[in-house]
Amino acid sequence: MPPPGGAGIASSVKPGLPRARPYKDFLTPALHRCFTNAAIIGLLVCWIEAILMSKPHLFWSWFPFSMTGLRLGLLFVSCLTIFVLRVAFMHIGSATDRSTFDSFWRLFVSKRAIWTAVWYCTSGFLFSEVYIFSTAQSANLAWIDPGRSYERMRLNERAVMLRTMFVLLSLGQAMLHLAGDYDALEIPYGPAARRGAQQPTSSQALALAQMKRAALPTLLRAVILTFVTAIWGTILYFLALRRSAWSVAYSIGKLFYTLQKSNTPSGLSDVFPLFFRFMFSGTLLVIMWQLTNLAFSIYASQEPLKKGTPLTNDSKDPNASLVNGIKSKRELPHSIALWELLLIAERFAERRRTIYSDFEKPGSTTWAEISGACLAKVERVSQSIRDAQTTSTPKPAPVEAAPPPKARISQPLRDDPAIFNAAPKPSSAFESVAVGVGAAAKSLGQSPAASPLAIKARAIMGPDGGKSTVSDLSQKTRSYALDFLRTPFGAPFRVPFDRRINAIVLGHPHSRAANIHNAVQAVCHLSVCSLKEDNFGQVQKDIGRIMRVLMAAIRDMQGLVQSYPPHWTDVDFDGKRRVRDVEELVGTMKQGLEMVVNTFGEYAEALGISRAELRSARDLVGRGEEMVAVR
Structure with missing residues (x-):
């Protein structure tokens, strides 16, 4: 039987507050919406490119349930690889490396650089296979060249070279991706007056307007990158990559065909048509890459709002969920939560009042x-x-303590002033000879300059024992280093003042x-x-x-x-x-x-x-x- 008054005590206890949902429960759906919107843009780009690859026809060239639809699906897989790359390495803020060499080492000698190259090469390979599959037989881009009726099948070097050029184009785009830090998610910041209290249009209309403004610059960059790859890639192919590419292609081709054994490439025909085909297909590929990256960046950097209200408004305890995000140790939720807090402080008065009263x-x-x-x-x-x-301030040199006095191991000097007198002159010829022999014996080994080796060493090292030589060598080395840093080759190793401060x-x-x-x-x-x-x-x-x-x-x-x-x-x-x-x-x-x-x-x-x-x-x-x- 409960004690008296127990029911009253139980009824006076307030029910527990609902546990706040983690901030990621609201951020993840928002990121999914951004990904979906960007994927729709990528799908539209792939559809246009699939139409351009198809044979001219009034209906079947654009109808999705046809070969154009098949090409669209395969091209979209190539597009999705870029989304996977962006999600895997997305981070907040631009790089603040102290020098160009630091940036190079961090970007190009890292796991991120390897995976970036792998995903771009995968995307380029899928695109190249779709393009080659879509070309007519007259383009002569098949994997195998059947030759004449009495000849054995052999590899088609036109297809080998075209695939190699796509690999080089993929590596070039990967370098641009790393150098331009495409993975950085730039959150807009600055005074509220500069940014404006509210957006003049909806987020979707604003994103489409940004895509429209970037269309012409994207086309120009795609043409430039493809042209540069076509020129330098051709030179690199014939100078260094031709035999290696041929060996790899032969190893793959002999698994499916009975090929003629040949260690030397068969040769190229119709080089200029191949060049223009690569310019066309490579430009389409780079446009797809650039627009995919641009769409992802635009939609991922949209304000953390849902239907015009803060993301955490749907929570049972909105402020607790927001604080959960601000305190998060993960970079993305922490940054987005601070951004949402600023929007609440500037625009949403009702939500702002709950912060004071909670x-x-x-x-x-x-x-x-x-x-x-x-x-x-x-x-x-x-x-x-x-x-x-504190680190830049030089530490004072430590003061050495005086050594403790050593114990005397000999008798003290005799207090006899006669010891400072000159030695008496020898009184006989025998004593004169003895004094001369003793003086000669004492002089041996006591004069460093008497040794021929010491004389040569002093001539080489100088009178100060080589200290000036070491100092001169250090000054010359520093002078040569500064001269090198002033050249264009030394620019990557400079540490500019503004970069250090940033x-x-x-x-x-x-x-x-x-x-x-x-x-x-x-x-x-x-x-x-x-x-x-x-x-x-x-x-x-x-x-x-x-x-x-x-x-x-x-x-x-x-x-x-x-x-x-x-x-x-x-x-x-x-x-x-x-x-x-x-x-x-x-x-x-x-x-x-x-x-x-x-x-x-x-x-x-x-x-x-x-x-x-x-x-x-x-x-x-x-x-x-x-x-x-x-x-």
């Missing part, structure tokens, strides 16, 4: 978690700057600029709007901390740019300490600080902000240029 959760409030995560992004910038400055402030190997910008803008907008919307006064106690963190970060970035030494390989450094990406970040922080100061300046004393801090903040915001160039 404080009934155990442990912490929504505002405390959001503001803490945003300010942690700014504090991380300051910490990175301090670590870099790597320190924005992160390495990929930039965190979008996350920092969005975090600063979000916390500042939420702070300013809290003056009218925060009915419980949660935000006011953190205004002072927000101001101090922003002020410290601005000073740290300005001090870093003004005082950080350039790398010795930066031979083009002209003393102008201007770093555009850091200037933009300082401008965003100053704009946010100005908003907070203008809104809460009259309440400074009540918020625990001293007059000196307020004056310092106003001076920091009111400074002329965002970054002062030190010459």
